[in-house]
Amino acid sequence: TTTAQPGTGQDRAMRPDPTALSPAELVATMPFARHTGVAISAASREEMVGHLDWAEERTTLGGGFHGGALMTLADSLGAVAAFLHLPEGAGTATVSSSTVLLKAARPGRVTGRARVVSAGRRFITVQTDLTDEEGRPVASTTQVQAVLA
Numbered sequence: 001t002t003t004a005q006p007g008t009g010q011d012r013a014m015r016p017d018p019t020a021l022s023p024a025e026l027v028a029t030m031p032f033a034r035h036t037g038v039a040i041s042a043a044s045r046e047e048m049v050g051h052l053d054w055a056e057e058r059t060t061l062g063g064g065f066h067g068g069a070l071m072t073l074a075d076s077l078g079a080v081a082a083f084l085h086l087p088e089g090a091g092t093a094t095v096s097s098s099t100v101l102l103k104a105a106r107p108g109r110v111t112g113r114a115r116v117v118s119a120g121r122r123f124i125t126v127q128t129d130l131t132d133e134e135g136r137p138v139a140s141t142t143q144v145q146a147v148l149a
Contacts (some may be wrong), residue, residue, distance in 0.1 A: 074141035
């Protein structure tokens with residue numbers, strides 16, 4: 001079985017069944033996530049877990065993580081979580097994404113956990129929570145993905 005790449009919303013780029021891919025292979029299907037340093041450590045229909053390590057090119061004023069870097073982690077995990085809930089042959093595209101930045105994330109690792117809170121026939125809603133190395137909340141993202149036939 002083949003399906004579209006996560007986050008592309010198009011089925012022109014075909015890949016093997018995503019449930020058969022390793023976490024590293026899932027990241028490889030998302031060039032931007034790979035380029036920005038997103039890593040996935042666990043992938044299942046129940047929960048996606050990944051992280052982003054601090055690097056100077058991912059910072060803003062004062063040396064903390066840039067909000068866009070944090071949103072990239074959340075969006076990447078959310079996209080794969082939604083993708084793993086698609087019906088066979090369907091693709092997905094983000095239709096809305098809302099991120100609340102709760103505190104500055106300083107040098108270290110930010111970990112994200114994404115879970116699908118609703119998987120309907122037309123839309124999939126994913127909640128992704130980001131924490132710092134001490135387990136403190138950094139950001140929370142809710143995104144809605146359209147299910148594309």
